[in-house]
Amino acid sequence: MAAPTDPPGPRPLIELRRVTKTIGDGVATTLVADIDLVVRSGEFVAVTGPSGSGKSSLLYLLGLLDVPTSGEVLVEGRPASRLDEAARAHLRLSLLGFVFQFHFLLPEFSALSNIMLPMRALGRLDDAAMRRRALELLASLGLEDHAHKLPGQMSGGQRQRVAIARALANEPLVILADEPTGNLDTHASEQVLAIFRHLVDETGRAIVMVTHDLDLAARADRQIRIVDGRRVT
Amino acid sequence: MRLVLDIAVTHVLARVRQTLVGMLGVAMGVGFSVMMAALMEGSQRDFVTQLVDSLPHITINDERRDPPRQPAEDAYAAVQFSGLRTPVTRPGIRNPYAIMASIETWLDGAVAPSVASRAVIRYAGRDTAANVTGIDPRREVHVSKLAGHIRQGSLDSLYKSSNAVILGDRLAAKIGARVGNTIALASGTGQILTCTVVALLHTGISQTDETQAYTLIKTAQILAGQTALVNAIRIRVVDILAARGVATRIEAQTGYKSVSWQEANEDLLSAFQIRNFIMYTVVGAILLVASFGTYNIISTITHEKTRDIAILKSLGFTESTVRSIFFIEAVIIGLAGTVLGWLLGYILCLALGSVEFKSPFMDATTLPLYYTPVHYLMAAAVAMTASGIAGYLPARKAASVHPVEIIRGAS
Known part of the structure; x- marks a missing residue:
């Protein structure tokens, strides 16, 4: 069977070239096997597959959180997976945004402060501009009244929207979402999906969303399926 | 950051x-x-x-750090001499007042002579050993805190009678003597002096208060049986940390063993x-x-x-x-x-x-x-x-x- 390929289109933002990830010293376990993938600007890609198939591992490789055992990850056409820890961290900070199943907000910081964290770490904007942008993001996600609330004072859906706002803080090229609606009710899930769709259609960002929910995946522009670490579609 | x-x-x-x-x-x-x-x-x-505070910063003793060379050693290039007779030397510092005057020309501090001897004090049938130190009260006030330790009477009381003595208060209590009482001082050389207690001393250090007595230099010299004897020169310096250096200089100048408070308390x-x-x-x-x-x-x-x-x-x-x-x-x-x-x-x-x-x-x-x-x-x-x-x-x-x-x- 021929290896699945990605359709041609606008400029590639992230590329995986024959990426394999194995773990374990003695008996090696293959998480991701020989995968090629191109994520282009303005694409909403859903990654599906059964539990333990390697979907999340693939996402972490795309996001430079993990390094492949073999193969290469390119960000904007440049090899990135062999960069040192600090350089990969800088690429994550400036070009990529993560949304996880759990919101992972820092519990001692308000929604506003949580959103400002990546901006402050990157240091591109001054304090006033960072604050303004964080408030705009909150407003765009319908959370303008929750800016000074701690994560513990918000609902699950609100927290996840704050997490999305944080992922968008540095205007990343690609949002990498790992089961972003896994802990949300139907209404909140719909809100998150609507935000993602808006980001892709209106801002030209790319979204790669890992999900085991095929109905959600059907809402993406295209789907790729992973089984036993291999891309099958 | x-x-x-x-x-x-x-x-x-x-x-x-x-x-x-x-x-x-x-x-x-x-x-x-x-x-x-x-x-x-x-x-x-x-x-x-x-x-x-309780001791002088430097004490010049009538000793030398190294034994003096024998004249024969200087006269003959011999490997060894035997049967040499040690000359009898008179104890005490030679020309003490000249030495003091010489030191005073450069010393930043005060100098006082003293005579140290031991005696047995007798009063009302009680005997006890004591250290008797002969001092010059006018100079002494500049080298020690003795004047401040006098409880009854004063340091100048030593001039009141010919054989005046100041006793440590515990020493006086031990023999039952009070100010005004007459006591006997008996030295090892057989001299016995009748002295009047003119003041009591309290340093707060029990060993000193129990054993120390002060007289005029002259009285101590009589007790030691040697007039004009001065066997120690005591010095107080302004910079106490410089005492070691001053002592070294004095020793080099006089030849007498000169011990700073640091050396005396090295241990x-x-x-x-x-x-x-x-x-x-x-x-x-x-x-x-x-x-x-x-x-x-x-x-x-x-x-x-x-x-x-x-x-x-x-x-x-x-x-x-x-x-x-x-x-x-x-x-x-x-x-x-x-x-x-x-x-x-x-x-x-x-x-x-x-x-x-x-x-x-x-x-x-x-x-x-x-x-x-x-x-x-x-x-x-x-x-x-x-x-x-x-x-x-x-x-x-x-x-x-x-x-x-x-x-x-x-x-």
Whole structure:
């Protein structure tokens, strides 16, 4: 069977070239096997597959959180997976945004402060501009009244929207979402999906969303399926 | 840096109880270290002060450090001489007043002659041995604190009668003598003098008060059976730390053995070095124990914050930034604990300084404490170093967390 390929289109933002990830010293376990993938600007890609198939591992490789055992990850056409820890961290900070199943907000910081964290770490904007942008993001996600609330004072859906706002803080090229609606009710899930769709259609960002929910995946522009670490579609 | 500091401060403030426990651990360490150091150095300085005050800074004796060369040794190039007869020399310093005048031309201090002898004091059928020192009261006031130790009468009372004597108060009590009583002084050479007790002396040091008697130089010379004898010249210098150098110069100038207070108490001063070593070891141990508290707290915080660390790293925070956050948390705890410890140490010193002690050998006294910023800075340096190390180890561990493993576990 021929290896699945990605359709041609606008400029590639992230590329995986024959990426394999194995773990374990003695008996090696293959998480991701020989995968090629191109994520282009303005694409909403859903990654599906059964539990333990390697979907999340693939996402972490795309996001430079993990390094492949073999193969290469390119960000904007440049090899990135062999960069040192600090350089990969800088690429994550400036070009990529993560949304996880759990919101992972820092519990001692308000929604506003949580959103400002990546901006402050990157240091591109001054304090006033960072604050303004964080408030705009909150407003765009319908959370303008929750800016000074701690994560513990918000609902699950609100927290996840704050997490999305944080992922968008540095205007990343690609949002990498790992089961972003896994802990949300139907209404909140719909809100998150609507935000993602808006980001892709209106801002030209790319979204790669890992999900085991095929109905959600059907809402993406295209789907790729992973089984036993291999891309099958 | 501001971001790192903000996160660190937020973490520390969010865990009030843990932070307080950590701070108190460091504060206890610093506080007790400051107190210990103040106490140890205070007692040492008090002892040295008493030592320096009660004795002359330099004593020139009628001895020589090396035996004088025999004339035969200078006259003949022989390998060995035997059967030489040692010439009988008269005890005492030759030309003491000329030597004193010569020293006074350059010395920044005061000089006084003295005659030291031993005698048995007899009064009302009681005998007791005593050290009798002949002094010149007019010069003596400049070289010792004797005048300040006189309880009844005065130093000048020695001029009141021909054979006047000042007794230590415990010595007088031992033989039952009072001011105005007549006592007998019997020397080893068989001289017996009838003397009048004109004053009593109290130094607060029981050995001195029980054995010491002072007379005029002339009286002591008669007692020793040698008129014009001066067997010691006592010197007080303005800069007590320069005493050793002054003594060396005098010895080179006069040829007589000249002993500074440092040389006379070399063994004690060496003992102080050991004592200081013990003190700093104890102080270091206290602070080390306190640093374990900091280590424990930073370890706990990093353990509890593992998920936050993973998320910070997924956002793009570098290992060094994460390490800095937890290191700064330890430094904040260490710094706050140190300031609190300074306050605690000062209060402990004040409290200890107010406690009175009574000893059968000394007058009632309070604990001698020495206040100096050096103790505070020293304790702070050790506490901050210990806190830094205690924070760095868990911070390094926290920074090396692999975010994927944590995120997988938490999802």
